[in-house]
Amino acid sequence: MGGSLRTTGPLACVALCVALACAACRQEPPAAAAPQPVEAEPVAPVAAPEPQAIAAPAPAVVPLPVWTPPAVELQPEQVRGALQRAGAALAEGRLYQDAEAAIPMYLAVLSLRPQEREARRGLEKARVRLQASVRALLQQQDEQRRALAEAATQVAVLVHLAPEGGVELELQRRVQVARRLLALNRSGEEALRNGSPALAAGAFAQVLELDPGNSRARQGLAAVESGLLRQAEDAAAHADFNAALDWLRQASRIREDAPTVADARVRIEAMRDAQLAALRDGGLRDLASPKGLKDAREKLEQALRIAVPGDAAVAVLRQRIDLVAHYGSFRPGQVFSDSLQDGGRGPQMIVVPHGGFQMGAGYGEPGASDAERPQHYVRFDRGFAMSITEVTVADFGRFVAATKARPRASRRGHSIVYDERSGNFVRRNGADWQADYNGAKAPPDNPVMHVSVRDAEAYAAWLSAQTGRYYRLPSEAEFEYALRAGTAGRYPWGDAGVPPAGSGNFTGSEDVSPSGRHWKNAFIGYGDGYWGAAPTASFRPNGWGLHDMAGNLSEWVADCWHASYRRAPPDGAAWYNPGCRQRVVRGGNWANAPEQTRAAWRLSQDSDVTSARIGFRLVRGI
Incomplete structure (x- = not known):
């Protein structure tokens, strides 16, 4: 994370909090045994907002440790020896950890001889080395948590040495932000493991608000998106396409116009089409059996639950079910005639x-x-x-x-016909089923x-x-x-x-x-x-x-x-x-x-x- 960060927007709050922390660092602490550096616990993840409105609030300040120099017992006649031991510790890189480290020794000498130039030069060299060390620690990606804990301790030493130093305050700010980013990333990853994609997305979004190029947060959001897409496809595999679309909508808010979401949508629609086609084909097979209407209707109900309005597969199955229910194997308007046992045909x-x-x-x-x-x-x-x-x-x-x-008129020997001469209907002998309206054949x-x-x-x-x-x-x-x-x-x-x-x-x-x-x-x-x-x-x-x-x-x-x-x-x-x-x-x-x-x-x-x-x-x- 090289380079300076602007203190506009959410970072303005960070700068103000850092300034307050620095003011606390400038107070002289009482002499005491050298404390172990205390690493601040990561802050609890902020409850994720609704997926449709994931926000990135200004992060809270993670407290930094305060460094107190280890107590060094030094008499005036021991100054020369103390300078020699401090120089040796400086050469070995033992800068602040205990009473035999370079910085505590040089500070003890300066407390007796404020103008001692060798002690001032040694302290400046130690300060420069700590600045470089903090910068190096901020660049570490592996063991980032341990590196930031060490950087926090070292920057506390630097602030003790130069409470108003520009470099020190800048390094302190960078450590503060890096620790906040780490805490948010870890919170997002924990939420992701616990099955809370909205919480995870909110945490990673806050990281990217502070550090748009943060690769860990970007990978986290990609994991959130991937998890949401898996949920969507799993719901689709279980024929719950309403849930699948909900998961897709959440995934689409992670990255605008993400091709992965578009591809997943195509896959899910293909799954829908395949399921509908299977239900349609199964329903049509059911209808081919004499008692398959009930099973076909059950498949139609399943298809209606997952289909979008106007789906062709559903329309085909519904139409065939209606036809079978109302017409058996026929169609309205269909013309047919049945064959007779004697080889003829019945009426059309x-x-x-x-x-x-x-x-x-x-x-x-x-x-x-x-x-x-x-x-x-x-x-x-x-x-x-x-x-x-x-x-x-x-x-x-x-x-x-x-x-x-022998139909009725044949047995009886007469029927009612029209009489042309009288213009009336009359009984006429010999008229039967073979006769016309007037009794003729x-x-x-x-x-x-x-x-x-x-x-x-x-x-x-x-x-x-x-x-x-x-x-x-x-x-x-x-x-x-x-x-x-x-x-x-x-x-x-x-x-x-x-x-x-x-x-x-x-x-x-x-x-x-x-x-x-x-x-x-x-x-x-x-x-x-x-x-x-x-x-x-x-x-x-x-x-x-x-x-x-x-x-x-x-x-x-x-x-x-x-x-x-x-x-x-x-x-x-x-x-x-x-x-x-x-x-x-x-x-x-x-x-x-x-x-x-x-x-x-x-x-x-x-x-x-x-x-x-x-x-x-x-x-x-x-």
């Missing part, structure tokens, strides 16, 4: 998204009845698949051929009609056996939910009274029968080009990809008839009472009045009814 199905809606009609809705109330909220926690179109004549014919079934891609609800349920049971999947009629809530497809208006297309062009097969004022008839109660200005049922998928699908939900044919659903929605199931399940005969029909048809095309419209029908206006579609669990 589409996955309806899970969600909720207000079912029924509000009290102010025009044309609504009490049977459509009260309006109530229904939620589907899991999606379901619904056939994209009504079941076709070809689909139903495959079932009849495979099972030799139906094309294979037409929706099957003239089937009872039990015929529809029998087809669903056969399809379930053929595919190994559970097919059934939709519940009334499922039908209205899919019919609305996320809308909430009076009609499936909204509140407007006229359907959008090409949206479905409804009764329109521009529709004309083969004999030129027009509807008496129809949507004004609308025409779809069909009088009777149209081939399936002839019109645009609704928002969820389903055709003919609001028109073409009304459809059987699984529910028994209830005169209102009081106590209706809130989860969308079918409201079914075993043995009931009155069933529910939903959705408008090619011959319905506009009021019967509303989204909430429902109708009670006997379970044996067959008609040219009623068909069905199916739902499959996923």
